[in-house]
Amino acid sequence: MDLFLLLVLPLVGIVVPLLAKSCSRTLCAFLTAIAPVTALILLLTMSQDLLDGVVLSSSLSWIPAMGMDLSVRLDGLVFLFLILIFGIGALVILYARYYLSPDDSMGRFYCYFMMFMSAMVGVVASGNIIQMWFFWELTSISSFLLISFWSSRTDARKGARMALTVTGAGGLALLAGLLLVGQVVGSFDLETVLNSGDALRESGEYPFILVLVLLGAFTKSAQFPFHFWLPQAMAAPTPVSAYLHSATMVKAGIFLMARFYPVLSGTEMWFLIVSLTGLCTFLFGAYMALFKHDLKGLLAYSTISHLGLITLLFGLDTRLATVAAIFHVINHATFKASLFMAAGIIDHESGSRDMRQLNGLWKYMPYTATLAIIAAASMAGVPLLNGFLSKEMFFNETLDQGSLGSLSWVIPVLATLGGVFSVAYSTRFIHDVFFNGEPVNLPKTPHEPPRYMKLPVEILVGCCLLVGIVPGLVVAQLLNAASSASLLGPVPYYSLAIWHGFNLPLMMSFVAMAGGFFVYYNRRTLFHFQMQFPEPDSKVVFERWVQRAIKACRFGHAYIENGSLQRYIFLLLLATLAVTVTPLTALQQTSGLKPQLPMDAASVTAAILLVLSAVATVIWNRKRLVALLMLSVVGLIVSIAFARYSAPDLALTQLAVEVVTVILLMLALFFLPQQTPKESSPRRLVRDIGISALVGGVIGTVNYAMMTRPLETISDFFVANSKTGGGGTNVVNVILVDFRGFDTLGEITVLGIAAIAIYKLIVGMRLYMPSGDEYGRHWSTDTYPMVLAVISQILLPLALLVSVYIFLRGHNEPGGGFIAGLITGVALIQQYIANGVGWMKARVHINYQWMIGSGLLIAAFTGVGSWFFDKPFLTSWFDYFKWPWVGKFELASAMLFDLGVYLTVVGATMLILANLGTLTTSERPDERVLEDQ
Amino acid sequence: MPFWVELIGSILILLGGFFVLMGSIGLVKMPDFYMRLHTPTKATTLGMGAILIASMILVSVNQNGLSAHELLISIFLFITAPVTAMMMAKTGLHYHLKIHKGTLNRDLADIAKQRQPPNH
Amino acid sequence: MELIYAACVGLLTTCGIFLTLRGRTFPVVVGLTMLSYAVNLFLFSSGRLVVNKPAVLGQSETYADPLPQALVLTAIVIGFAMTAFAVILAMRARADLGNDHVDGQDFGTDQLADKDKEKSK
Amino acid sequence: MLRRIFPMPTHSLVLFIVWLLLNQSIAPGHLLLALIFALLIPILVGGMQAEQPHIRRPIKAVIYFLRVLVDIIVANIEVTVQLMRPVKYLQPAFVAIPLELTGDFPITVLASTISLTPGTLSAEVSEDKQWLYVHALHMKDETTLVREIKKRYEAPLLEIFGC
Amino acid sequence: MDHLPILPILIPMLAAVLMLLPPVANSLERQRVVAFIALLGLVGVTIELLIISLSGSIQIYQLGNWQAPYGIVLVVDRLAILMVLLTGVLALGALLYSTAGDDRGGVFFYPLFMLQVMGISGAFFTGDIFNLFVFFEVLLLASYALLIHAGGKQKTQASLHYLILNLIGSSLFLFALGILYGTLGTLNIADMALKVRELPEAEQQLARIGGLLLLIVFGLKSAMFPLHFWLTKTYSSASAPVAALFAIMTKVGIYSIWRIHTVVFGHHAGELANLIQPWLWPAAILTISAGTLGALASQSLRQLVSNLVIVSVGTMLSAVAINTVQATTAGLYYLIHSTLVTGALFLLADAIAEQRGKASDRFVRARRMTSSLPLGIAFAIGILSMTGLPPFSGFVGKVLVLQSSVGAAQMAWVWGAVLIASLMSVIAASRGGSTLFWRISSETNEKKIIAKPKLFAIYFLLSASPLLVIFGGQVSDFTSQAALQLYQLGVQPELLLPTTPSLGSPE
C-alpha cells in the first residue's frame, strides 16, 4: 500500500494549492511541498531494498477488458527517477515561490505543477504499460498547461500547442507500440513484458514496435528532427523549464529507452536508429546552442544536445554505455536544473535574458554567478564536476564500439566535435553573462536574489560538486541499482574514479576543452558565418504549416461538404446503388416460380395512365399547380390499384390522405413561388435522370423478383385469430387495433407530433401574401361563394354521419378510426374553405390541441387498462351482448382504442390545416408565452 | 338471376358506360371551356345514375334484399356536381378564358365575372 | 401483371427521386410524395398481388395477405404526417430565408452549372 | 318541444334515412342508432348552419324533384345527340336571368337545378343576388330560354319556399 | 404480470400527453416538473430493469398478449437497457439545462422533448422491425420539431436538409422492410434471424439487398460516410438542450446495426452472414477521416464538437465492422462515453457562446468570459474525453477499440485512422480552446455569471467521463456481458421466441 502512496501523494498535492490559494504565498508553497517531500522520505525508507536490487510491486485490478491494472512497480531505475522527480520538484516549488510575481496565480501554478509531477511519477512507477501510457499522455497535457501558464502571451500559447502536438503525436505512436507489445507478449504487465525480450525481438511486429516506441521516446526527449518544440517551450515560467527540461518531461523519453532497453535493444535496427538520432541531436543541439542570444534558448539547445548524448549512449548498445547514459541522466538533471534556476534569477533580477544586454553581472551578483559558473563548468565537462565523469564515460564508449565497421572512427570524432561546441556554449554562458564588459540597457539594476531563492541552486550545485569529487561515495550505489534495473541484470565493471590516467577519452576531453575555448574566442566569425543561414523561427514555421493544413482542410471540407442538399441526396442515392447493384447482378433469375396474374386491358390502361401522369408531374414540375393536379391523378390511380388488389382499407385511406395532402400543398403553395425557375444545367438533368432511373430500375427489378417468388408468411395466424381472438372480421383493422396496436399507437403519436410540430413552425411565421396570382391577376372579390357555402353546410351533417358509419364498421369491414377521422377533418376543412375562418371561429369551440391530447390519452389508457386484468399492455377485450329488442351487438376495447385514433386524427388534421389557414387572417396563431408561475 | 333482371342490368350498365364515355368525348371535343363544362357534369350524372341503378338492382337480386346504399352516391353527386360546375365556371370567368367565337352575349361573361347586373 | 406493377413502382420511384433532386422545396415535396406512393405500392406488394380476396372474413375462401396492408396503412399515415411537416417547413424556409431554394440561397442556377461555366471559361 | 329535440327536422329525417341506407338494414338496433345520430349530429353541427328558409310545401317539393329527374333524363339524351353532331351546329350563349327568388338556399337550389338539367349551366350569381348568369350549350332563342327556366323551375321554387 | 418493460416508452409518452392537456399545458413550470418526474421515473425503471438483467435473463414483453412472432414484442436485454438508461441520463442533463430558459424559445418544447425520448426508448426496446420503423419516425419527427426550437435562419435551413435526407432515408427503410417481409415473411427480428438461415437460394440475394438497404438507412441515422453531411449543420444549429439530446440520435443508428445486422445477418446467417462488413469497413474509416478533416476545418466550438461526433461515429462503426464480442464491448463502452460527453459539450458550447457576446463560440478573439474557470475546466474534461486522451473516458474507449481490432485484416487502417484522428482532434481542440479561453480582447465583459442549472447540467453529464474511467472495470464488464448476450442471440434467436401460451396458435 505504501507503493500506491507514492502515486497518491502528489495526486493529493494537486488539490492542496487550490485549497491554500488564499493563504500567504510562503504557506502555499510550503503546503504544496509537503506532498513531494513526504513522498521522497517515504521513498528513502525503501531505499535499502531498492538499492539491493529488490523489485517492489503492488497492483489492483482496474479495467481488465483493456488490460489496464492500477499497478506500481519500483526498482533501481524508478528509484533514481523518483528521487529526481520528488527532489528537484520540491526544490522548484521553493524556487517558484520567489520567482512568480504577485500577479500570477500561485494556486493555479502549483496545481498544474503537481499535476505534472503526478503524471511523471505515474510514468516511471507504472507496473503496467497501458497505465504507463496513461500517465505519459498526462505529462503532455499537464506540460501544455504549464507552458501556456502565461496564457495571454501568444508565444506561450503557441509554444504550448506545439509541445502538445509533437509530444501528443509521439504519445499516440507509443500507444500503438505498447499495444503491439501487449499483443505479442500477451500481457500489459511490465514485469512480463520485460521478461519477453527475445519473443519481442523475434516477432514480426518488432520493427513496428521499435519505431513506434522510439517515436514516443524521441518526441518526448526532443530528438532531432522532433526537437523544435523544446526551445519554444521556453515561453513557460522558468521554474517550469527547470523542472520539465532538466529532470522530468524530456527525461521521460530517456526513461522509456532505459526501461525497454532489455527488450528492444540488441538489434541492428536499434543501433542504427537510436545512435544516429542521438548523434545528430547531440551535434545539432550543441552547435545551435552557441548562437542563441537568449539565455534560456542556449540552455534549451544545450538540453537537446545532452539528450542526444544520452540517446546516443543508449544507441551504442553496450551495457557500459547504458550505465554511462543513466549516469549522465543524473548529472544533466542536476546541473541543468541549477542552470535554469540561475537563468531565472538573472532574468528575475535584471529584467532580461538577452546575452547581448547581459554583461558583467559578476559585479552585481557574485554569489549567484559562482553557482552558475560551477554548474556551467559541469555542463562543459570540467574535471571535479559530475559532468566530467559522465562525459568521460561517454567518450570512452564512443571509442568502444565497432558497429560501423571501418567507419567506426566517425563516432568518436563527431562526439569530440560535439564536446567542442558544448564547451563553447558553456563558456559563452559564463563569459558573456558574468564578464565581458558592462550591462547594456538593462530594465533593472541587477542584484542578488532573496536568500531562499538561491537555496535550491545551492543544493543542486552542491550535488554537482559532491558527485564530481566523491562519486563513489555519493552516487555509485544508486547508479549501480538503476543500471542493473535498466539492464535487467548484472552491471558490467566500470570505475567512477576521477583519474583513469592519460588515455584517449582524456585526450578527447582535452581537445574538446581547447577546441571549445578556441571556437568561443573566434565566435564573431562563426556568428557571422551562421548569420548567412538565418534560422527560421520554428514557431512561425510550425504555425504556418498548421495554418496551411487547416486551410487545406477547410478547402477540402468545403469542397466535399458544400452545403448543397442536392449533392447529399445524390451521394445517398449513389450509396444505395452501390450496395444494391452487386446482389442484383448476382440474382440468377429475375422472375420466380410463383404463377403470375394475367394482364387485363383495364389494368394495363390504368398503368399507362399512371405512368403518363407521373411523367407529366415531372415534366411540368416547374408549373407547380399543374404538377399538383398530375400528382392527384397519380394518387387516385394508386388508390384504385389498392382497391383492385384486394385492399379496400388502403384505397380509402390513400384517397383521404391524398385529398388532405393536396389541400395542404395548396395552402402552402399560396405562399411559395408559383413557378420553379429553370436552373438545372442539361448536364445536371442528365445526371439526375440517370441516377433516378438507376434507382428506380433497381427498385422495380427487386419488386418484380420479389412478387414472382412464392412466400410463406405469419399472416395465417392473423386470419385464423381475427374473429376469435380480436373480435373482428376485417383482419386489416384487427391487425391495426389489436395484433399490432402498438404500431398504431406509435403512428398516431407521429400524427400528434406532426400537428404540434407544425403549429410550432407556423407560430409567429411572417409571410409575404401575394395580392394576385402569378400573372398579376387580382384575386376574385367573392371570398365565400354563396352556393359553395350553402351546399357545404348542408353536407356537413351527412359527412359526419358517414364518418360515424365508417368508424363503427371498421372492425368488421373496411373503415376504422383513422379514415373516419380524416372524413371528419375534411368535412370541417370544407367548412373553413367555404365559410371562412371567422365564421368557423364564432361557431366552433374545440381546442384541437386538447383533442389530440385526449385522443392519445384514450388510446394509451386503453392499453394500460389491460394491466388491471393482469395482461400485457394493449391486450384487447371484446364480448357479445344481447339486449331485448335491440339484438346482439359487440363491444370491444379496440373500439375505445380506435376512438383515440379518431380523436387524434381529427385533432391533428384540424390543428394543422385550420391554423395554417388562419395565417393570413386576423385569427393567426401567436406565440403563447408560458411564464413561470 | 332471372333473365330480365340481367337484361335490364346489362342495358343500364351499357347505357351508363355510354353516357360516361360521351361526357368524356365532349370534354375532348368541345371548343371552349364553358362548353366543355356542360358535357361531363351532365353526362356523368346520368351515366353514373344508370350504373348506380344497375348496381342497386343487381346487388339486391343477388343478395336477396334491397341494396339501396348506391342511392347515397347518387344523392351526393346530385348535390355536389352543380356546385363544382359553378365553381369551375366562376374560375373560368375569373381567368377570362377564351370564349368560342360563335357564342351569343359574350359581353355578359365580363359582367358576370364582376358579379354586376347586366346593363340593359 | 406483376411485371407492369413493378414497372410502375420503378417509374414512380424514378420520378419521385428525380424531383427530390430539384433545387426548390416545392418540387422536392412533390417528389417525396410521389416516392411515398412508390414505397407504399412496393411494401403492399410484399404480400403479393391478389385480386378480389380482401382480408375481410367471410368474403372468400382465401385472403390477400393482410399484414402488408396494415403496414402500408401505417406507412401512409406516417408519410402524411411527414409530408405535412415538410410542406410547412418549406413555407417556413421561404419566410425565414427569403427564397425557396433547398439550400436557402438563391443561386439562380445550380452551383454545378456555375462551376461548369467556370470550367468552360 | 319537437323543435328543441330536433333543431333541424329535415336534417334529422335525412340523417335517419341515410343511416339506414348506409347500413342497408332496418333492424331495431340500427333504427335505434339512426335515431341517436339523427338527434345527436344536428345538435353537434347546429352552430355551423346559417339560418335558411324552410320548405313550406313538402309535397310540391317532391313533385319538383321528380320533374327535375325526368328533365335530366330527357335533356341528357338531347345533349348527347348534340354532342355527336359537329360543333358548328351548336349555338352557345350566355344569358342573364333575373331572379325573383330570395334567400341563399332557394337560389342555390335553382342554380343547381339549372346546372343539373342538361344544356344549361349556372355560372355566377350577381353580387346583389338579383341575377343568375347561365351558359347555354345550344340556345335557339334567348327569351324562350329565360321564360322556360323561370316558369319551369323558379316558379315552383317560389311556391315551395313561400317567398 | 410485470409491466416494467413498457414503462420507459409509456412514461415519456404519457408525460407528453399530459403536457398537451390542461392544467399542465398552461404552465411552463408545471411542464418542467412533469418532465423531471417522468425522466426520473424513466431512469428509475431502467435501473430496476438493469438490476433484473444482471441475472442474465432477457425480459420479453408481448404486447397485446400476442405471441411472438405474430404480435409485437419488446426485447429487454442488457444492450437495450443500457441504451435506454443512457438516454434517460442524457435527457436529464439536457432537461436540467433547458430549465434555465432555453425552454422558452418556442411552444411545445417539453412535449416534443418527451416524445423524442419516447421514440428513442421505443426504438431501443422493440423486437419488431416494423415497430422499429415506427419509433424511428416518432423520434425523427420530434427531432425535426425540436431542431427548429427557438427559431432562426440557420435552424430552418439545417432542418430542411435534415428532414429531406431523412425522408428519403425513411423511404429506403420501407423498401427494405418490403423486401425483407417479401422474402422472409415475418417482422419479428428473432424470427427473421431464423428464417434467414433456411432461406432458399433464389431469395438470398433479395434478402441481401434488404439487409444492405438497412445499412444505408442506419448509416444515414448514424452519420456514416458519405451520409453524414446533415450532422454538422444540424447539431451546430440546434439549441443547446436539443443538440445535447441529439447526442443519442446517431447511436440509434449504430444500435440498430447491432440489433439487426448482428442478430439477423450475423455470423450464423449462412450465405448472408456478415453481409454489411465489406461495406462497413471503408465507410467507418472514411467517416473517421471526414470527421477529422471537418474538425481541423472547424471555425466554432459547435462545429468542432459536431465533427468530433463524426469521428466518434466512425470509431464506433469500426467496432461494428470488426464484429466480435470484444469489439462490441469496446464499441458499447465508447458509445456510452461519447454520448454523454458530446451532450455535455454541446451544452458547454452554448454556455460559452452566451458568455462571449457577439463572437459566440467562434474561434476568434473575444471578451473574457465571466465564468471562465468552471467553463474552462469543463472544456478541458470534455475535450480530453472526446479526443481520447487520458485521464478521461475517451482513451479507454479508444484503446478498447484499437485492441479489439488486433488480428483483423483491416487493423492497420483502423489504427491509423483512429490514432491520426486523435492527434488531429488534439491539434484542432487545442487551437480552438486556447482561442476561446486565452485570446482575450480588451472589450469589457458584462458580468454575467452562468446560470446554476446550466453549470450543474454540464457537470452532471461530464461527471460521467471520470466515473467511466474510475469504474471502467465494472462498466466494461457490463458492456462485455451485453455484447455477449447480443451475440448469443445471433446464435440462438429462438431465445426471443418463447412458447408461452397465447390466445391462439397458427393452424
Next chain:
Amino acid sequence: MLEISLMIATAMVMVSLVLNVWRLFRGPDKPDRILALDTMYINSIALILLFGLFMGTAIYFEAALMIAMLGFVSTAALCKYLLRGDIIE
C-alpha cells in the same frame, strides 16, 4: 351477357379516363385541367362500381362514396385556390 356488358362498360370508362387524362395534359388552362381531374374522380367512381359488380362484392362501395365526397372537396379547393389563392381565409 352481364359479364360482357360489364366488360364493355368498363372499357368505355377506361377510354373515358384516357380522354380525361388527355384533357388534363392538354389544358390549355388551369380550369380545364381541374375540370378534367373532377371528371376523372367521377369516372373512377363508375370504374370502382363496375369492378364491384364484376366481382360481385359490395366491399368497394365505401371507396366509391369516399371518392364522391373527397373529389368534391378537392375540386372546390382547387377552384378556390385559382380564385382567391388562399383557400382558407
